Structure formats: C-alpha cells, structure tokens
Amino acid sequence: MTGQSQQENRARTELRGRVALVAGATRGAGRAIAVELGRAGATVYCTGRSTADKPSDYGRPETIEDTAELIAAAGGTAYSAVVDHLDAGAVRELVARIDREQGRLDILVNDIGGEAYVHFGTPLWEYDLEDGARLFDAGFTTHLNTSHAALGLLIRQPGGLVVEVTDGTRSYNANHYRETVFLDVTKTAVDRLAFAQGHELAAHGGTAVSVTPGWLRSEMMLEAFGVTEETWRESAEANLGKDALPPYEFVISETPAMLARGIAALAGDPERQQWNTRSVSSFELAQHYGLTDADGSRPDAWSFITAMENTPARDLDVEKYRRV
Missing domain, CATH: 3.40.50.720 (NAD(P)-binding Rossmann-like Domain)
Structure with a gap:
C-alpha cells in the first residue's frame, strides 16, 4: 500500500x-x-x-x-x-x-x-x-x-x-x-x-x-486562460519569456x-x-x-514563484519543484 x-x-x-x-x-x-x-x-x-x-x-x-x-x-x-x-x-x-x-x-x-x-x-x-x-x-x-x-x-x-x-x-x-x-x-x-x-x-x-x-488550476482558471486540463502545461511552457496567458509560472499549478x-x-x-x-x-x-x-506530482508553487524573482525562468528546472 x-x-x-x-x-x-x-x-x-x-x-x-x-x-x-x-x-x-x-x-x-x-x-x-x-x-x-x-x-x-x-x-x-x-x-x-x-x-x-x-x-x-x-x-x-x-x-x-x-x-x-x-x-x-x-x-x-x-x-x-x-x-x-x-x-x-x-x-x-x-x-x-x-x-x-x-x-x-x-x-x-x-x-x-x-x-x-x-x-x-x-x-x-x-x-x-x-x-x-x-x-x-x-x-x-x-x-x-x-x-x-x-x-x-x-x-x-x-x-x-x-x-x-x-x-x-x-x-x-x-x-x-x-x-x-x-x-x-x-x-x-x-x-x-x-x-x-x-x-x-x-x-x-x-x-x-x-x-x-x-x-x-481550478475550472475557472482553466477557462480564464483558454486552456484545458490536457493543454495547460504545453500552453504555459510555450509562453516562456512572453507577456501572454497563461503565464509561464502556470507550469507549477496544481489541481x-x-x-x-x-x-x-x-x-x-x-x-x-x-x-x-x-x-x-x-x-x-x-x-x-x-x-x-491528482497526477502523482507534488508542486511546490510558492518556492518556484519565489525562485523566479532571482533566477531567469529558463534556468529553473520546474521538475525539481514538482517531484515527490
């Protein structure tokens, strides 16, 4: 078990x-x-x-x-x-x-x-x-x-x-x-x-x-960003360095x-x-x-968002903040 x-x-x-x-x-x-x-x-x-x-x-x-x-x-x-x-x-x-x-x-x-x-x-x-x-x-x-x-x-x-x-x-x-x-x-x-x-x-x-x-990553947030539970992460990753929705930080979102x-x-x-x-x-x-x-990961959103303040997002390994 x-x-x-x-x-x-x-x-x-x-x-x-x-x-x-x-x-x-x-x-x-x-x-x-x-x-x-x-x-x-x-x-x-x-x-x-x-x-x-x-x-x-x-x-x-x-x-x-x-x-x-x-x-x-x-x-x-x-x-x-x-x-x-x-x-x-x-x-x-x-x-x-x-x-x-x-x-x-x-x-x-x-x-x-x-x-x-x-x-x-x-x-x-x-x-x-x-x-x-x-x-x-x-x-x-x-x-x-x-x-x-x-x-x-x-x-x-x-x-x-x-x-x-x-x-x-x-x-x-x-x-x-x-x-x-x-x-x-x-x-x-x-x-x-x-x-x-x-x-x-x-x-x-x-x-x-x-x-x-x-x-x-509530139903309201998915709808507001025009993404689904299947597409949210791909859409966020595509916006790295862009002023677009969903913002890149959404890669660390959770249900x-x-x-x-x-x-x-x-x-x-x-x-x-x-x-x-x-x-x-x-x-x-x-x-x-x-x-x-729900997907078996454990997102540490607040640590990731804080890290982005001092480190370029492209230099952060998002998986490090999602691993169990």
Missing part, C-alpha cells in the same frame, strides 16, 4: 462520525475539500449561493446542489444549503440547523473568496470603492461571520478544527504586495483570523490554521485535489494541534502527510 493510500485510509477512519461545514463549496477548492472530507467519512454541510435557479456572480454553471451530489457519489453524506455568509442571521440559522440535526460540529472550513471583485493593477485611489468593499466583505467578513456563529458549537467537543483558506503563506505575503490594496488586505486578514482563533481555541483543545493552495487531500489528512490527524495558529501551504501538508496532486 502506498503512503498516500495509508493516509487516506487513516483519514477515513478518523473522520467517521465527525461533522464538517464547508463555507463556499460551490466550485474550485471549496468543492474539492467538501468532497474529500465526505469521501473520508465526515458528514458534510456544504454552502454556497449558486443554485440552478440563481446563477453565481461569476456567471458559472456550478451549483451547491452539484457539490452535494459529488459528495454522495464519493460515498459521503452531504447536506447542501443556500446561504449568504454576509447575512449573519442566515449563518446562525445554518449553525442552529447543524446543532439540531447533528448535535456537534468538528470541522469548519472557511473558503469564500471574493475574487469576482478584483481589479488587478488598479491603485487604491482609482479602485471602485464599492467593489473593493465587496471584495473585503466576501473574502473576509464572511469568514468572520461564520466563525462567530459556529465556534460555540465547535468547542463543545475537544479537537475541533478551523481551516481558513487564503491566498499566500504568511511568510510570502509579509514580503510581497498582492496586486491590489483590497486583495492584499483581505488575504492577509484571513491569515491573521486563523492565527487569532487558534489562540482562543487552544484552551478548548481546538486548532485553527491558515491554508493556501499554490497556483490553483484543487492536493489542497483537499491535505486538509482531509489534517482533519484526521490526532496530533493536528501541532499546526495551531500556523500558516501552511498545500505543498507543506502534502509533504508532511505523504500526499500528491
């Missing part, structure tokens, strides 16, 4: 009987995390605003009901809920429902982003203030609302886990400007929220951790599977408190738990 199979089997055992809430599970990383937690044995409440009757802000076809069906197809138990996490009352009603139906909450994953309101390259004084506020509210206030409502239930049993999904590790974001003021502040605030929650949860045997994927597998393994780890208050990447989780991405 491979190391990955051993870890997955252990996670299935550890997560059986546990209850998870994944906020922002309609697509991308949130969907993958919800499915992986369900596959590993958890009962998963997955939330989003996109339904068959109400399309998303992104104009995407995915719905939260689809996510629940994917969890069921993976052998898990799922409950979908249409919730706007900016509506604190609606979030409290959701947590009350989980309490009524399950009597516990063991895992909270906050994965709502807000990237629909990002205007790259726009300075603060030219940024549409309403869009900037929407970005911050969608990407941070939703997390705060959800934790505020859910942590009282989560701490009833020791061992609760809160995962704040953000963009960039703490060390990377501390030294890099993240494209716009609103995006920069939003993503660093989410990391700080995990740090702060970890201090308060520690007394209850709980853990809070900030987790970032690398360059995520949502690696992040999802890492979070499921973290949730199933009886020693998960070692991660409390920390900022960790999908690569670090995969390396620690012996996991890989």
Whole structure:
C-alpha cells in the first residue's frame, strides 16, 4: 500500500462520525475539500449561493446542489444549503440547523473568496470603492461571520478544527504586495483570523490554521486562460519569456485535489494541534502527510514563484519543484 493510500485510509477512519461545514463549496477548492472530507467519512454541510435557479456572480454553471451530489457519489453524506455568509442571521440559522440535526460540529472550513471583485493593477485611489468593499466583505467578513456563529458549537467537543483558506503563506505575503490594496488586505486578514482563533481555541483543545493552495488550476482558471486540463502545461511552457496567458509560472499549478487531500489528512490527524495558529501551504501538508496532486506530482508553487524573482525562468528546472 502506498503512503498516500495509508493516509487516506487513516483519514477515513478518523473522520467517521465527525461533522464538517464547508463555507463556499460551490466550485474550485471549496468543492474539492467538501468532497474529500465526505469521501473520508465526515458528514458534510456544504454552502454556497449558486443554485440552478440563481446563477453565481461569476456567471458559472456550478451549483451547491452539484457539490452535494459529488459528495454522495464519493460515498459521503452531504447536506447542501443556500446561504449568504454576509447575512449573519442566515449563518446562525445554518449553525442552529447543524446543532439540531447533528448535535456537534468538528470541522469548519472557511473558503469564500471574493475574487469576482478584483481589479488587478488598479491603485487604491482609482479602485471602485464599492467593489473593493465587496471584495473585503466576501473574502473576509464572511469568514468572520461564520466563525462567530459556529465556534460555540465547535468547542463543545475537544479537537475541533478551523481551516481558513487564503491566498499566500504568511511568510510570502509579509514580503510581497498582492496586486491590489483590497486583495492584499483581505488575504492577509484571513491569515491573521486563523492565527487569532487558534489562540482562543487552544484552551478548548481546538486548532485553527491558515491554508493556501499554490497556483490553483481550478475550472475557472482553466477557462480564464483558454486552456484545458490536457493543454495547460504545453500552453504555459510555450509562453516562456512572453507577456501572454497563461503565464509561464502556470507550469507549477496544481489541481484543487492536493489542497483537499491535505486538509482531509489534517482533519484526521490526532496530533493536528501541532499546526495551531500556523500558516501552511498545500505543498507543506502534502509533504508532511505523504500526499500528491491528482497526477502523482507534488508542486511546490510558492518556492518556484519565489525562485523566479532571482533566477531567469529558463534556468529553473520546474521538475525539481514538482517531484515527490
């Protein structure tokens, strides 16, 4: 049995009987995390605003009901809920429902982003203030609302886990400007929220951790760059030294599977408190738990992107950053 199979089997055992809430599970990383937690044995409440009757802000076809069906197809138990996490009352009603139906909450994953309101390259004084506020509210206030409502239930049993999904590790974001003021502040605030929650949860045997994927090869990103899962790497390699999309850095991208597998393994780890208050990447989780991405590689995106700042891309061996 491979190391990955051993870890997955252990996670299935550890997560059986546990209850998870994944906020922002309609697509991308949130969907993958919800499915992986369900596959590993958890009962998963997955939330989003996109339904068959109400399309998303992104104009995407995915719905939260689809996510629940994917969890069921993976052998898990799922409950979908249409919730706007900016509506604190609606979030409290959701947590009350989980309490009524399950009597516990063991895992909270906050994965709502807000990237629909990002205007790259726009300075603060030219940024549409309403869009900037929407970005911050969608990407941070939703997390705060959800934790505020859910942590009282989560701490009833020791061992609760809160995962704040953000963009960039703490060390990377501390030294890099993240494209716009609103995006920069939003993503660093989410990391700080995990740090702060970890201090308060520690007394209850709980853990809070900030987790970032690398360059995520989500369905939205593939479509935005006009590539497919079969053509993305060839297209990125062809753009070495060019100002074109996808940029060459996309060669180090990863699917949502690696992040999802890492979070499921973290949730199933009886020693998960070692991660409390920390900022960790999908690569670090995969390396620690012996996991890989869907293609069997283990992309170390943040190291590769950082290396490109001081070394010409053509002189870097991308395989060195993808090997297991």
